Amino acid sequence: MEQQLADLTAQLAALQSSSGVTNTNFAEVYYYLTIPLMIIIHAGFLAYEMGASRAKNVLSSGVKNILAFAFIIPTFYFFGWWIYWGFPTGLTFSEGPMGISGAAYANAIAFGWGESAQYMGPNVTDQISGVFFGAFAMFAATTASIMSGAVIERIQTVGFIILAIVLGSFAWVVAAAWGWHADGWLVTQWGVHDFGAAGLVHAVAGFFALGVLMHLGPRIGKFNVDGSANHIAGHNMPLTVVGLMLIIVGFWGFLMACVVPPGEAWSWFADKQATIYGTPITLSALAFNILMGIAGGIIGSWIWTKDPFWMMSGALAGIISVASGLDIYFPALAFIIAMSAGIILKPAATWLESRGIDDAVGAVTVHGTIGLYGVIMLGVFGSGYPALAIENAPVITLYGQIIGAVVFFLLGFVPGWVFALILKKMGMLRVPAAAEEAGLDTVKVPAQGYPEGIVPSGPASS
Amino acid sequence: MFPYDTADWAVVDGPMFMLANTSWPGIFTAIAAVLCVWVLAAGFRSEHEQYAKFEK
Numbered sequence: 001m002e003q004q005l006a007d008l009t010a011q012l013a014a015l016q017s018s019s020g021v022t023n024t025n026f027a028e029v030y031y032y033l034t035i036p037l038m039i040i041i042h043a044g045f046l047a048y049e050m051g052a053s054r055a056k057n058v059l060s061s062g063v064k065n066i067l068a069f070a071f072i073i074p075t076f077y078f079f080g081w082w083i084y085w086g087f088p089t090g091l092t093f094s095e096g097p098m099g100i101s102g103a104a105y106a107n108a109i110a111f112g113w114g115e116s117a118q119y120m121g122p123n124v125t126d127q128i129s130g131v132f133f134g135a136f137a138m139f140a141a142t143t144a145s146i147m148s149g150a151v152i153e154r155i156q157t158v159g160f161i162i163l164a165i166v167l168g169s170f171a172w173v174v175a176a177a178w179g180w181h182a183d184g185w186l187v188t189q190w191g192v193h194d195f196g197a198a199g200l201v202h203a204v205a206g207f208f209a210l211g212v213l214m215h216l217g218p219r220i221g222k223f224n225v226d227g228s229a230n231h232i233a234g235h236n237m238p239l240t241v242v243g244l245m246l247i248i249v250g251f252w253g254f255l256m257a258c259v260v261p262p263g264e265a266w267s268w269f270a271d272k273q274a275t276i277y278g279t280p281i282t283l284s285a286l287a288f289n290i291l292m293g294i295a296g297g298i299i300g301s302w303i304w305t306k307d308p309f310w311m312m313s314g315a316l317a318g319i320i321s322v323a324s325g326l327d328i329y330f331p332a333l334a335f336i337i338a339m340s341a342g343i344i345l346k347p348a349a350t351w352l353e354s355r356g357i358d359d360a361v362g363a364v365t366v367h368g369t370i371g372l373y374g375v376i377m378l379g380v381f382g383s384g385y386p387a388l389a390i391e392n393a394p395v396i397t398l399y400g401q402i403i404g405a406v407v408f409f410l411l412g413f414v415p416g417w418v419f420a421l422i423l424k425k426m427g428m429l430r431v432p433a434a435a436e437e438a439g440l441d442t443v444k445v446p447a448q449g450y451p452e453g454i455v456p457s458g459p460a461s462s
Numbered sequence: 463m464f465p466y467d468t469a470d471w472a473v474v475d476g477p478m479f480m481l482a483n484t485s486w487p488g489i490f491t492a493i494a495a496v497l498c499v500w501v502l503a504a505g506f507r508s509e510h511e512q513y514a515k516f517e518k
Contacts, residue, residue, distance in 0.1 A: 330479040332490035384464040389471040
């Protein structure tokens with residue numbers, strides 16, 4: 001009898017160990033797979049903005065986008081990851097109530113040197129740091145890609161890369177630390193909830209782009225003397241539309257990476273998935289609401305535009321408009337909100353254009369305006385939900401969501417405006433007019449986008 | 463609105479979407495369905511207005 005009990009105990013221990021290994025590997029693979037899915041976002045942005053460029057600028061737009069991706073990753077490694085863990089409680093850098101933030105904590109896990117380097121490189125006992133960092137680095141690169149499309153055809157490459165680093169490895173990271181971390185002061189003090197980063201990724205990036213555009217100015221020929229706008233068609237609308245669809249494919253990885261798997265030492269729950277705030281969520285909730293958001297956005301934008309560019313932008317807007325509450329919306333409500341976002345999308349972009357802003361791909365509206373719209377809509381419908389899974393948790397309120405929206409706007413717009421001004425003063429922002437008219441591919445890319453004769457290229461094209 | 467009396471995730475043991483256990487989800491579903499039909503009707507009208515321009 002005793003021997004049988006001992007055998008059963010041993011078998012149980014082996015089973016538990018095996019289950020733990022399976023769970024750990026699942027959690028690691030879960031985040032690992034979000035990384036290539038999110039790289040599809042960048043494939044999409046690349047196609048989207050190259051298609052939206054005229055033939056004479058197609059490759060330079062691509063170079064700019066690819067370089068932003070490349071520079072965000074190391075700079076996010078150097079200091080962006082530290083900012084996320086160090087900044088949640090504000091500029092005091094103190095430890096928050098959950099004990100996973102502050103300068104000391106960030107120093108211990110998020111620096112690529114000293115003792116913390118053990119968490120910033122290959123380590124057989126650490127199966128989470130690298131994949132979690134990787135997912136966040138892809139969020140960071142997404143912000144840069146959002147800005148990238150808005151400024152095509154007239155921005156200097158190095159100036160743009162500097163702006164991309166400020167946005168991707170600093171501005172949005174501060175927003176994430178404050179509003180997308182269980183210790184973030186916007187969460188603990190105001191109950192801000194932005195599960196899918198409508199505000200802290202999309203709005204921050206969209207309004208950063210607006211700040212840049214105000215100093216960069218419109219493309220030559222965009223506006224007439226009387227202030228009326230001309231449409232500057234990209235050279236390949238189908239490429240742009242497919243690019244938009246690829247972004248939507250990648251969004252599934254983006255939103256999947258916003259979920260924390262269960263059962264690990266760092267998990268919020270032993271038995272269920274959690275949001276980054278530690279509140280419960282299911283992937284089924286995402287499936288319901290993302291799909292309804294996409295559909296609502298497309299249908300809403302079709303009503304007025306009948307234009308595939310705006311319909312696919314509407315799909316993005318649909319997801320973004322419900323991203324803050326993808327964990328708790330009812331699908332039909334998500335559809336209605338997303339449809340409203342699709343309806344207001346084009347008029348909002350037209351209004352911005354009427355103010356003299358040349359946003360080549362509508363990024364300020366799709367990501368900025370609709371991002372803030374989504375943050376506030378959650379305050380309208382989601383008030384009363386606990387923002388954290390603790391006793392006496394702060395709750396979501398309309399007031400709190402509006403505060404969050406204002407903070408996200410400022411965290412995007414102010415750095416974009418200030419750094420673009422500095423670059424402008426230094427002569428690093430805009431390309432010379434002669435180069436712009438000649439076409440940036442001819443000026444600075446030692447390759448041709450298309451074989452001679454298929455698509456006109458060079459100074460003669462417009 | 464949080465669908466439980468106490469604003470605490472510990473009490474959640476079922477639906478966690480907004481206004482669960484009320485008639486609102488059904489109302490939202492009905493509104494969404496009506497919107498789809500309305501958009502199709504408006505789209506049909508718009509499409510045929512475009513056809514008519516080319517038939518004249």
